[in-house]
Amino acid sequence: MGTRRALATSPIGARAACLLPVATTLVAALLSLEPIPLPGYAVLTPAFALMAVYHWTVYRPDLLPPIALFGIGIGYDLLCGGPPGVTPLLLLLSRAAVLRARRWFVNRTFAFVWAGFAVLTVAAIFALWALECLLGWQLLSANGSIFRAALTIALFPIASFMLGRTQHALIGPG
Amino acid sequence: MPPLTEAGGGGAVTPLSMLRRSAAHRVVAPLLVVVSVLMIILGKVDQVMFESVRISVTDYAAPFLDMVSRPFMVIDQFAERVEAMVDLYQDNLRLTEENRRLLHWQQAALALADENRELRDLLKLVPDASRSFVSARVIASSGGAYLRNLMVNAGSDSGVERGQAAVVGEGLIGRVYEVGVRAARILLITDLNSRVPVIVERSRQRAILAGDNSQSPSLWYLDPAAPVKIGDRIVTSGEGGIFPPGLPVGVVGQVESGIPRVQPYAPLAQVEYVRIVDYGLADGLPMPLAVPHISPRAAPRAAKTSRH
Numbered sequence: 001m002g003t004r005r006a007l008a009t010s011p012i013g014a015r016a017a018c019l020l021p022v023a024t025t026l027v028a029a030l031l032s033l034e035p036i037p038l039p040g041y042a043v044l045t046p047a048f049a050l051m052a053v054y055h056w057t058v059y060r061p062d063l064l065p066p067i068a069l070f071g072i073g074i075g076y077d078l079l080c081g082g083p084p085g086v087t088p089l090l091l092l093l094s095r096a097a098v099l100r101a102r103r104w105f106v107n108r109t110f111a112f113v114w115a116g117f118a119v120l121t122v123a124a125i126f127a128l129w130a131l132e133c134l135l136g137w138q139l140l141s142a143n144g145s146i147f148r149a150a151l152t153i154a155l156f157p158i159a160s161f162m163l164g165r166t167q168h169a170l171i172g173p174g
Numbered sequence: 175m176p177p178l179t180e181a182g183g184g185g186a187v188t189p190l191s192m193l194r195r196s197a198a199h200r201v202v203a204p205l206l207v208v209v210s211v212l213m214i215i216l217g218k219v220d221q222v223m224f225e226s227v228r229i230s231v232t233d234y235a236a237p238f239l240d241m242v243s244r245p246f247m248v249i250d251q252f253a254e255r256v257e258a259m260v261d262l263y264q265d266n267l268r269l270t271e272e273n274r275r276l277l278h279w280q281q282a283a284l285a286l287a288d289e290n291r292e293l294r295d296l297l298k299l300v301p302d303a304s305r306s307f308v309s310a311r312v313i314a315s316s317g318g319a320y321l322r323n324l325m326v327n328a329g330s331d332s333g334v335e336r337g338q339a340a341v342v343g344e345g346l347i348g349r350v351y352e353v354g355v356r357a358a359r360i361l362l363i364t365d366l367n368s369r370v371p372v373i374v375e376r377s378r379q380r381a382i383l384a385g386d387n388s389q390s391p392s393l394w395y396l397d398p399a400a401p402v403k404i405g406d407r408i409v410t411s412g413e414g415g416i417f418p419p420g421l422p423v424g425v426v427g428q429v430e431s432g433i434p435r436v437q438p439y440a441p442l443a444q445v446e447y448v449r450i451v452d453y454g455l456a457d458g459l460p461m462p463l464a465v466p467h468i469s470p471r472a473a474p475r476a477a478k479t480s481r482h
Binding site for chain 1: 202203206207209210211212213214217218224227228231232235239242243246250312313314315316317318319320321322323324325352359366386387388389441442443444445446
């Protein structure tokens with residue numbers, strides 16, 4: 001348990017550090033809006049917010065309340081020009097699914113955690129595709145979504161490592 | 175001593191039981207899911223409902239997004255500079271050759287401009303309305319597979335209006351469809367909802383350039399008797415009064431199961447700056463669909479647009 005630092009031991013610091021999951025999820029959502037000028041990036045933009053939601057729901061679900069996910073999701077939808085409600089719905093359902101399956105990932109090797117994320121990503125991106133098809137009332141191509149899911153899953157270890165390090169440094173493991 | 179987890183081990187997680195301390199927690203998440211679903215349905219039924227909220231959120235977030243996107247731009251500029259240095263010799267050869275060709279074209283263009291001016295004088299042709307433009311930087315894009323739009327850091331205080339054309343050096347990229355005070359959103363020609371009246375330059379055939387979220391939009395309603403060829407230039411036709419005629423859009427890149435696809439001239443994935451041009455035609459774009467009795471704004475707009 002010796003990883004708690006000075007920030008987490010002072011009362012104000014500890015309270016501020018508890019905002020970390022919400023703050024990182026917000027940053028992750030904003031990162032998806034960044035216009036990174038790489039060919040094809042717009043289609044493949046990884047679902048960064050999903051990574052943060054998964055990480056925090058597995059390790060510190062108490063610090064990522066559903067209302068925060070709802071707010072971040074609505075903000076994201078409004079800023080990216082998409083139909084409002086889609087992102088909060090997906091983030092909240094992801095959270096609920098991970099909470100139910102959480103016992104399988106807790107205290108397991110990273111491979112388990114990663115596999116869990118892979119399943120969640122495929123389900124979430126498929127759900128998004130289905131929802132967009134329903135809203136547009138036409139069958140949309142799923143090619144972009146398949147690559148997007150693959151890229152999201154591939155980048156998860158980096159995100160998980162970074163989130164884990166900040167978590168240990170600022171909030172402590174539990 | 176860390177709290178024991180549900181999985182039984184000691185360690186890095188918070189017990190789930192802490193979440194269940196209050197009954198409120200159980201209610202909040204399902205309630206928010208229901209609210210999200212209701213918002214999706216409401217947004218679908220009445221597209222105007224969230225527009226003002228969206229515009230004000232965009233306005234508030236614009237300075238922040240502008241600031242955040244700058245480091246990415248610096249990184250990109252650095253990468254471009256390194257790339258340019260590596261290709262210096264090849265680029266020089268290519269540009270010298272291109273310059274020689276362009277000088278030839280300049281002579282041709284000057285001669286044509288003279289001839290054009292004389293013919294216009296002869297015909298007493300009414301000149302096109304003057305154009306003004308605003309240059310803006312892209313500060314956010316819509317990540318994901320189902321939207322193709324860009325947010326730029328210029329809004330109504332810079333003179334940007336709904337319906338204006340967004341172009342880059344190479345050609346048309348889209349149109350302005352949401353305007354805040356400090357920011358505006360551009361619907362790209364590749365978006366599923368984009369329809370641009372175009373003309374095949376060689377054959378003067380009219381068609382609609384329809385986006386489908388892929389990188390190359392398709393041409394609809396072409397005359398099957400006069401097929402297009404790969405490499406045909408596609409320019410705006412000016413019909414519908416949204417874009418002026420003759421704006422370059424792209425070339426026919428391939429024909430997929432009978433439907434020609436257009437490769438846009440503009441590198442849509444790498445646009446950093448756009449020019450928003452006022453051709454004096456901005457009235458042509460109707461407002462989004464709304465349930466008439468909910469949105470009184472839609473009616474006068476519709477009357478206005480019917481003149482075109």
